[in-house]
Amino acid sequence: MTFFNEKIDRLNTASVKWEATKEIFGETDLWPMWVADMDFKPPQAVIEAIKKRADHGVFGYTFIPESTKQAIAAWVSKRHSWTIDGSWLLYCSGVVQAISTAIQAFTEEGDRVLLQSPVYTPFFEMIKQNNRTVVNSPLILEGNQYRIDFAAFEEELKKGCKLFLLCSPHNPGGRVWTKDELLQMGELCLKYNCLILSDEIHSDLVYKEYKHTPIASITETLSENVITCIAPSKTFNLAGLQASVAIIKNNTLRKQFDDTLKRQGFFTLNTFGIIAMEAAYLEGEAWLEELMAYLQDNKQYVLNFLQENLPEITCIDSEGTYLLWLDCRKLGLSDQELRASLLQKGRLALEPGTKYGLGGEGFVRMNIACPKEHVIEGLNRLKMAFK
Structure with a gap:
């Protein structure tokens, strides 16, 4: 069995x-x-790592060790052919928190934030909760698959959008966007000075005949304009341990994001979230x-x-x-x-x-x-x- x-x-x-x-x-x-x-x-390696840490019995303040950063970088490199540096990583309790943090860090109240419906519900919620304006460029269902209406997408960017929330792979439609689609969206965002937050929480859950491409990995210029969010929660069923990662190459953007986390009072991940994340990426x-x-x-x-x-x-x-x-x-x-x-x-x-x-x-x-x-x-x- x-x-x-x-x-x-x-x-x-x-x-x-x-x-x-x-x-x-x-x-x-x-x-x-x-x-x-x-x-x-x-x-099982995740369960054993948690048990071992629990058996230690002392649960004081915990920092995120270098070994965890290395495990994340190695996983992203092997699974998604993207070389990242441990210094690019910031941490949140979940990707939804990261989305809200990005909205607070890079936009002002009333600013236009772009998404593509139908899409993960908290995209709408986080924009509204932070008093920003939801701008929708709906996906088009052709046959049995969603595609991007690039003309409509560009029209909304022309009107001025500070941030684009990309769902990649797409939830709920299950599309794994092609490199060409991602590049076209990315270049349009660069053209109209719109930052991209790419929610890639489902990036490991891709069927054999398809390949996930992190949008930030496509070109050097794009890598400076993207906040990429990943987590072991969907991949390894660890949502209750609340650990996610924001990958931000651009030093200025990373500092803005980190400063916003600090204003929220965010300090670090919980001990078991750190332990589970490292074990999952190393041995899962x-x-x-x-x-x-x-x-x-x-x-x-x-x-x-x-x-x-x-x-x-x-x-x-x-x-x-x-x-x-x-x-x-x-x-x-x-x-x-x-x-x-x-x-x-x-x-x-x-x-x-x-x-x-x-x-x-x-x-x-x-x-x-x-x-x-x-x-x-x-x-x-x-x-x-x-x-």
């Missing part, structure tokens, strides 16, 4: 995914395939390769099931992430009716597409980072909801 088939009871662990459905959906006893965490244990590669094969199998199972049982629902071609973006528009239901059928008839918790902005109407997002039996149960409930 593969490691990832193990069924782990997550109840009574304060699991958002399993125990917060009443607060989020207004219902209990739902089958959860919504929020983006996995139902898998991380690599074999586990990740097995994970991606397992996710590929889960994804194919979903595609086959939909084709045979629910042909009205199609899955957007996912090149990365463990999130599937399901197009339910042919069902002819409103978003309220979709939600009601899922919750009342299927007892299934999926993310509603409307959360992701313009273009999300009629879609739902499904998390397949769980044992296959869990996927099968979820799909049977999906069928129950709409048959």
Whole structure:
């Protein structure tokens, strides 16, 4: 039996995914395939490293050692062919904090911040929470894949945008942007003096036939205009340990970002976040390769099931992430009716597409980072909801 088939009871662990459905959906006893965490244990090396540190028994103030910086740099070099320096690294409790920090560091109240919907919900939230102006250049769905409307993208930049929030790979659509697409976006941002924050938290979760390219790695000029955010949280299921990395080559930008962190009172990561991050990047590669094969199998199972049982629902071609973006528009239901059928008839918790902005109407997002039996149960409930 593969490691990832193990069924782990997550109840009574304060699991958002399993125990917060009443607060989020207004219902209990739902089958959860919504929020983006996995139902898998991380690599054993991570668990052992945490146990060893816990056994030491003293948890005083902790700094981030050079070995952790080296582990991050080695991982980025090997997995993404990008040579970075440990001095470029700053740390946050999560990528969402990094997004908010960048907005505070590089824009003023009222400034225009660009994004591309449908996209990860906190992009909108962090812009609004910081009293900036959301500027949307929606993605275009052609066939079964999203593409960028470069003419519309440039038009918004012409009007003046201080910051562009890029989701790469894309959540919820699963696109792994090509080098050419990234270069074109990057050069347009340079042309109109717009800084880029690239959320690359899903960069390790890319299927075999695709390749993630960090946008900052493409040209020397681009590398000076990008804040790249990564984390082991999605890759290794460590979100509860709250550790992420901002890679900023430009000395001036890095100081501005760091100064903003200091104004927030941010000091360092928690001890176990540091320990887990280093262990994962040093010893988690074999586990990740097995994970991606397992996710590929889960994804194919979903595609086959939909084709045979629910042909009205199609899955957007996912090149990365463990999130599937399901197009339910042919069902002819409103978003309220979709939600009601899922919750009342299927007892299934999926993310509603409307959360992701313009273009999300009629879609739902499904998390397949769980044992296959869990996927099968979820799909049977999906069928129950709409048959």
